[in-house]
Amino acid sequence: MCGIAGWLDWQRDMTGHAAVVSRMAETLALRGPDGAGVWSAPRIALGHRRLAVIDVDHGHQPMAVRATDDDREQAVVSFSGEIHNFRELRTELTAKGHRFRTGTDTEVLLAAHREWGETAVTRFAGMFAYALWDIAQETLWLARDPLGVKPLYYAEQPSGVIFGSEPKALFASGQVAAEVDAEGLVDVFTVAAKRPGDAVFRTMREVKPGHIVRCDRRGAHEQRYWQVRSAPHEDDIPTTVARVRELLGRAVTEQVHADVPLGALLSGGIDSSAITALGAGALSAAGLDPLATYSVDFAGSEEEFSADALHDSRDAPFVQAVVGHLGTKHTEVLVEPAALLEESRTTLRARDVPGVGDLDVSLYLLFREVRRHLTVALSGEGADDAFGGYPWFLSETKQPTDNFPWSAGVQDRNAVLSAQLRPHLDLHARLDARYREALSEVPRLEGETGTDRRMREVYYLQLTRFLPFLLDRKDRMSMANGLEVRVPFCDHRLVDYVWNVPWQVKRLGDQEKGLLRSAVEDLLPAEVVHRPKSGFPVGKGSAYLDSVRAAVSDMISDSGSPAMELLDATTLRAMVDNKDWFNGSFTPPPILPRALQLDSWLRDYQVRVVL
Template sequence: MCGIAGWIDWSKDLSHEQETLKKMTDAIIHRGPDAEGHWFSKRAALGHRRLIVIDPEGGLQPMLYKDGNDTIGLTFNGEIYNYQELRKELEEKGHEFQTKSDTEVLLHAYLEWQEDCVQHLNGIFAFGIWDERFGKLMLGRDHLGVKPLFFAQRGSAILFGSELKVLLSHPLVDAEVDKEGLSEIFCLGPTRTPGHAIFKDIHEVRAGHYMTFTSNGSTTTQYWKLESKKHVDDIDTTVETIRSVLQDTVKRQLIADKPVVSMLSGGLDSSGLTGLAGNEFGNKGERLHTYSLNFINDEKDFEQDFLRFDRDEPWVKRVAEYVGTKHHSIELGSDSLIEHLLTPMRARDLPGVGELETSLYLLFKEMKKDATVALSGESADEVFSGYPWFHQEKFLDAEIFPWSVNLWYSTEILSEDFKAKISPEKYQKQKFEDAVAEVPFLEGESDLQMKQRQMSYMFITRFLPFMLERKDRTSMMNGFEVRVPFCDYRLVEYLWNVPFEMKSIDNIEKGILRRAFENVLP
């Protein structure tokens, strides 16, 4: 994982803008503490901060390719999990490689397929490619939006970067929040409309999209989306398909030149991934390290709620013992949480959810002492319909985002005059209706099935981005990479069409995932 920054201008000579680009990359030094790179031409300035995970010597960025007098430059954040297969395919087409990095594979994929290169990628990625041959910038983002990518247009200039602070460090960009940005914060929090970046005239490349910019304008292309079709597999085939994809993606995501560990909360999602990863380590005669978070006096102070029914620690110990991991329990107290309460907000450049993000930040800070990469269970609840909201009629029937039913809670501090300006109920209703209009319903579905599909769409396209952003910022603030196997687009595509009753087989939430994990969990 890394941090990227870029500045393209079709009417200004950027070849001497070292100071400005340095400010942009310095803003995200936490994302790439291991190395720094800059490249300049007349129309482009590309920057990179590197966290070394694969090919320490060969993965330096920005990575360049010369085509006669023209240069194609790439700055890239993420991991391409199928880069070894892609490399072989490209070599068969005549491409020659100088390194062992997935960065070079991505660059050559662009050279071979241009913008269609994203159709060949399995991974988590955000990148910018400047192609001097055509005076063209391409910005691309992975299928689920695991890796962030923001951009802003100012006159003839395009600015882009991994975090908002990259753009806000440029003299052309002001940190101004307009009426719509305030509406996003107070009416949709903690989520936001896809593509919206809160600050005025700053945007985010949407998940599953790429954009191209030339002196004549820009185009936006959606290269991946959820498509509805009838699920024809029986239960045994469905379970085996889920198990097979998860085994494959975990194996791919364990590839690194730095230690890979697993986060373990004791819940089904992280426990299953730990079991799969533990098997891979065991096959090599190695032992997987796992990490969990525990709070001082948790045994005495724990209170059950609708998302957390029991303490984590007993289940963590049971899974760690069963899989045979070397387990590390990180313990936090209230003093640490208070001391670092604002740090995640600075990491996100936006309001967050308080101590939840602070605890993650502190967990990653401790994990960084021993490791660089971890597997995490993000998105399992979204794609397997595991949240309680999926099982309650009042939420399925509500014409509102289920996580925003208590709108009063986020707006009660506002004056009546201010609320009148942003119209919270009206704004929230409109954004919900916009989201519903996107849902690819399947002809012949019952009313209940349509509501369940709609709920699933809301969580995958609206709530999941918040969860991924939270994990990205709190981990990368510590120069720590988190990989999310449940975000493999192949798994998400498949589960999108698995009926809700099959996902909840055995009359329990995520019942089908429990079956898929039967051979790796106690």
């Protein structure tokens, strides 16, 4: 999957700063454990860390493309991710006269830019981010895939721009400070409300999903190249079901190709089970070994599991049903609850910002075990967002909230804020402003009213605010283990089609994701096809809960705690004593573990709060 780092400066000779860019890239070593490289020229230095997945022996980066007549370098790229349709593009480019030295998608990317310029990005289907330097034009292009699966950050400087796959790479330049303002604190204290392009730190930006940023002597200029577009859906139901199956099947078939061990993450829900079934079928058709699958559970969950709004049932029985039906080679990863707090700082370093507590750690531990066996894993992320799987979708049809739907039931957000912080930060007011801003972006369909109009809004909020939160978590936890996780449901061709399918059709059979279930029902056991939505397992073991309470109590008593300058001690003590961590109808990530990460973040990153 790889890591990108670089520095463009119009006033420095960057050939003398290659060591700095190498240091920036080194911070991303976990993303790319298989190789490192730096390319420099007077105006720019590009760094790279490689995770070898395709053409393992010949994909060294940064990679350059040369002129056919005099062998001069024309462009160079540092690329992260995968272009899943690169084989198709390679065939097209070969017919146009391009020649290839490797079997990589990186070289196809370079040839595509040589053929089509910056519009080449519109032809890519995949999950990617890249920094491409056009030598003749002295122009840097920073691009990110349509759904934002792969990250890319940048910080404009007085004489250029510094960029990288994660904030830590920018900090390593020595030119970018770890500062957070009130808007950044909104992202710290809330979940899934970050505006596209925001990066928590006030000193940097994130390349927006579906955007390419042109960096030249005039500065950095964003250009959108992809967005969902609203239009009447004219296919009947059988045609719609067949089209979803076709598009999803194509995405999975493209994504099972790898020159390293590949498997799938399996929860026993319809999303991961559909991916597993299609992936197993693609491997079988190619005469390859059975698909390897992995699931996660918590030790003691059988005795301590309790259902809630996002967790209907334990995964294990449904996982076994899929494994038995498809004949996959399965491994269950059992997480000890005590490890959830122990590894909290590990996941903080992976994110560079406070995360979501045990939800991060359990995913990190799953990926750590999977990485012992695989380099690439397929995952079901994106299905709930495109097809309407979360419980708030149905709730919004009955009683619209006029807010981010996953925030329903949240009461006093500001209660957790210290008295010093509250005059500078009203979380309710800022979230409402962000919600209104998001609504103003929705691509409306003329004449759409009532439930259909509201559901188009909900799907847009989901794709542009909630899904990026999930994808960011998935990327950081997987890449901290050097594991590439591919997400077929985030193929923009599938998202484009499903976007305009009416809510009633997406809910065929009066069940969430009924359209998806109909598209794959012939591949899976009936109990899996009709299993209600159940979210990723969370840690509720008593030993873990007690350890978090004790740690928060210690933090409250610590006169040197930087977090307690931002947090209200009385509110936290009440949460510890009353054992009430949750706030809202849909059980958002609990506050106490996030408070501990806030304290570690402020200490470890020496964050300066600017209000």
